[in-house]
Amino acid sequence: MSPGPRPHLPPSIPEEEWEEDSPGPVRVRVIRPEDIPAVIALSRGVYGAEGAWYTRELIAHQRVFPEGQLVAVHRESREPVGFAITLLLEARRFGIQANWNQLTGGGTLRTHDPERGDVLYGAGIAVDPKARGMGVGRLLYQAREAMAERLGVDRIRAGARIPGYGAVHRIMDPFRYVQEVVEGKRRDPTLSFQLHMGFNVLGVALNYLPLDRESRGHAAVVEWRRPPSRSLSAPEEDHQENHDHQEAAP
Ligand SMILES: CC(C)(COP(=O)(O)OP(=O)(O)OC[C@H]1O[C@@H](n2cnc3c(N)ncnc32)[C@H](O)[C@@H]1OP(=O)(O)O)[C@@H](O)C(=O)NCCC(=O)NCCS
Numbered sequence: 407m408s409p410g411p412r413p414h415l416p417p418s419i420p421e422e423e424w425e426e427d428s429p430g431p432v433r434v435r436v437i438r439p440e441d442i443p444a445v446i447a448l449s450r451g452v453y454g455a456e457g458a459w460y461t462r463e464l465i466a467h468q469r470v471f472p473e474g475q476l477v478a479v480h481r482e483s484r485e486p487v488g489f490a491i492t493l494l495l496e497a498r499r500f501g502i503q504a505n506w507n508q509l510t511g512g513g514t515l516r517t518h519d520p521e522r523g524d525v526l527y528g529a530g531i532a533v534d535p536k537a538r539g540m541g542v543g544r545l546l547y548q549a550r551e552a553m554a555e556r557l558g559v560d561r562i563r564a565g566a567r568i569p570g571y572g573a574v575h576r577i578m579d580p581f582r583y584v585q586e587v588v589e590g591k592r593r594d595p596t597l598s599f600q601l602h603m604g605f606n607v608l609g610v611a612l613n614y615l616p617l618d619r620e621s622r623g624h625a626a627v628v629e630w631r632r633p634p635s636r637s638l639s640a641p642e643e644d645h646q647e648n649h650d651h652q653e654a655a656p
Contacts, residue, residue, distance in 0.1 A: 434549040437475040444486045452532040457617050466514040478542045488533035488542040494523025502609040526554045528564030547603050560632040565614045565625035570594040572620045580610050580624040605630045
């Protein structure tokens with residue numbers, strides 16, 4: 407498939423149009439330069455100093471693809487409670503074994519390709535441990551899905567961490583671990599979340615991110631595809647056909 411050049415959303419697009427509103431206490435909007443220190447602090451709280459994003463990387467994102475960077479902010483305290491870093495990639499340039507550095511240009515997103523990109527790539531997502539289990543991760547994913555739609559791409563891909571693998575790495579390889587998580591025999595704190603969000607596993611990337619000790623450096627390559635849109639005004643006889651078919655089924 408040749409995607410050809412697509413209209414690139416100009417940076418001048420009003421920021422409000424990128425915000426995903428919701429009635430809850432948290433809303434998602436694009437990261438602004440003034441958010442960077444708080445997002446870095448949040449990232450350190452989740453990954454520790456060694457695995458956290460760097461200020462220079464987030465500054466680079468503002469230059470490369472500001473519309474793609476999301477922060478979840480508590481409405482009243484205005485504090486960030488989660489963030490998601492995203493870029494557009496041309497999928498055929500990267501195989502399943504591509505690692506995080508290759509995919510994200512070492513975290514700077516210099517691999518972002520607004521012209522030929524045909525898959526939205528999740529370079530990172532994190533929610534403040536104190537705010538987990540409250541729907542913040544879901545809001546960020548929904549905002550990514552909306553972003554994919556606006557950009558005219560129908561896939562979102564990511565390297566899903568497998569932090570539960572560290573505990574069992576002596577008794578099984580990461581392929582079997584991922585398989586067991588997919589089959590529901592095990593629950594992983596991150597991969598099970600991605601599966602719950604509608605992602606499918608394409609494969610396992612070995613040494614995807616060596617810094618991720620909990621996952622022993624490995625990741626499951628996961629992909630979400632936008633469901634085909636259904637016509638809301640299906641002809642009357644189609645309804646009848648479906649109805650008949652259901653009645654005939656055992
Ligand atoms: C993974 C992470 C982003 C999830 O964020 P979260 O805000 O706690 O998730 P939410 O509360 O929005 O959960 C959304 C849904 O996923 C479900 N869910 C969350 N974690 C889950 C898990 N481990 N297994 C299965 N389902 C899970 C929730 O029950 C909820 O379901 P529902 O909306 O259908 O009721 C968060 O745990 C995190 O930041 N982890 C550390 C960083 C990380 O690993 N990031 C991923 C990098 S690949």
